[in-house]
Amino acid sequence: MAPSIDPAGVARSEFLPDPALSRTEMESLQRELAAAATFADDHGIDPAAVAIGEPADLTDGLPDARSEAGNSASPVVVGVDQAFLTPDDGEDRAVSAAVAIRDGAVIEYASATTPLSIPYVPGLLAFREGEPMLAALDGLETEPDLLVCDGSGRIHFREAGVATHVGVLLDVPSVGVAKSLLCGAPDESTDERPVGWRTPVRADDSVETADPDTASTIGHAYQSRQYPNSRRVNPLYVSPGHRVSPATTVELVEALCAGYKLPEPTRIADAYADAAKRDAA
DNA sequence: GCGACAG
DNA sequence: ATCTTGTCGC
Numbered sequence: 001m002a003p004s005i006d007p008a009g010v011a012r013s014e015f016l017p018d019p020a021l022s023r024t025e026m027e028s029l030q031r032e033l034a035a036a037a038t039f040a041d042d043h044g045i046d047p048a049a050v051a052i053g054e055p056a057d058l059t060d061g062l063p064d065a066r067s068e069a070g071n072s073a074s075p076v077v078v079g080v081d082q083a084f085l086t087p088d089d090g091e092d093r094a095v096s097a098a099v100a101i102r103d104g105a106v107i108e109y110a111s112a113t114t115p116l117s118i119p120y121v122p123g124l125l126a127f128r129e130g131e132p133m134l135a136a137l138d139g140l141e142t143e144p145d146l147l148v149c150d151g152s153g154r155i156h157f158r159e160a161g162v163a164t165h166v167g168v169l170l171d172v173p174s175v176g177v178a179k180s181l182l183c184g185a186p187d188e189s190t191d192e193r194p195v196g197w198r199t200p201v202r203a204d205d206s207v208e209t210a211d212p213d214t215a216s217t218i219g220h221a222y223q224s225r226q227y228p229n230s231r232r233v234n235p236l237y238v239s240p241g242h243r244v245s246p247a248t249t250v251e252l253v254e255a256l257c258a259g260y261k262l263p264e265p266t267r268i269a270d271a272y273a274d275a276a277k278r279d280a281a
Numbered sequence: 282g283c284g285a286c287a288g
Numbered sequence: 289a290t291c292t293t294g295t296c297g298c
Contacts, residue, residue: 082288084289094289120289122286129288129289151287161287182287206285227298237287 015169016131019117026127030160034210037164039154042243043173045075045146047251052104055258058271063106070103077101077256078144079265080133080166083277085113092116094129095280096136097273100144101265104258110139111276122182123157126165133166146244147174148256148265152182153241153249155201155219158208167242174241175249176219177266181237183207186221192231197223198250201237220250225261233261 015029056063078100085093093115100108112135118128129151137144153163153176163176184201200217203209207218219239226233238253240246256263262270 082289084288086290120288122288125287156287176287178287180287183285230297 015165016127016134021127023121023124026124027158030126030156030158030165031208031210033165033168034159037154037160037168037241038243039159039240039245040243041245041248043146045173045252047248047255050075050077050146050252051255052101052258052264054104055260056106056264056268058268062109062268062272062275065106065109067107069105069107072102074103075145076107076142077146077148077265078137078140078142079148079263079267079269080136081150081266081269081273082129082132083273084116085277085280094132095273095277096129096132097269097276098133098136098140099265099269099272100140100142101268104264106268108140108142109272110136111272112136112139113276113280125151126160126162130162130165130169133162134169137166137170144170144172146252147172147241148253148263149174149176149241150178150266150270152176152178152237153219153239154246155182155184155237155239157183157206159210159218161239161241163239163241171242173243175244175252176239176241177253177263178237178239179234181221184218190221190223190235193223193226193235194231195223195226196254197235200246201239217246219246222250222253224253224257224263225259236261
């Protein structure tokens with residue numbers, strides 16, 4: 001019997017990592033996830049409402065979490081990232097970090113350490129890191145209005161990258177932010193572009209488009225940072241995870257970047273994951 | 282067979 | 289992702 005996806009995420013266990021799953025099985029599960037995903041706006045978040053003006057100062061530790069910070073009516077953006085514990089003997093474990101931000105301030109942190117069941121395989125990242133990410137998100141008291149994941153969403157061979165995988169299982173709007181391109185082709189060369197520049201990333205032969213008629217732009221290359229005289233920073237590759245369109249995805253990421261290459265939610269989650277890893281080690 | 286590949 | 293010091297350039 002074919003697995004079906006419950007919008008509320010009840011069937012999520014079927015889409016979590018399982019050492020017994022074959023590559024082929026994982027790939028077909030991804031096709032189901034892509035079919036269940038929505039690559040159009042269904043969130044009601046105005047990018048301007050989540051814009052972050054000042055970057056967090058991470059030189060002296062993480063910012064304190066203030067649960068009462070910001071306007072309680074403002075959208076909550078949650079950044080998720082991971083670090084890894086690799087003992088010489090024994091199993092690898094993921095240290096997942098989730099950081100909830102509202103009006104530019106951190107209102108909550110949550111982390112989780114989870115054993116990893118399968119190795120990293122390009123295209124199957126979510127089956128390695130999805131479970132750990134969900135574990136950290138489960139520890140959050142705050143309900144996310146938007147998830148910002150490390151890695152791709154729709155920019156994926158089967159249009160089901162980790163941002164889509166997690167977004168669909170939780171049925172929460174999500175976007176994927178990757179530092180390198182998994183597949184697809186940018187419309188223009190991405191070399192030496194100024195901050196704010198963007199170009200569509202279109203599906204190429206390596207992408208199985210669920211909807212050949214409308215699917216062409218699966219994400220964007222977006223230049224979030226550049227140095228004054230040398231143009232050597234690579235762009236970000238952003239793509240819809242779930243319930244966000246490609247165009248809005250770029251707008252949201254642009255609003256969440258505050259001077260650094262990575263959007264603040266993932267930048268802070270990255271620092272938090274490293275700190276949590278230190279404590280665990 | 283060769284190439285290419287998020288974290 | 290991770291192993292790692294200094295170092296070149298904002």
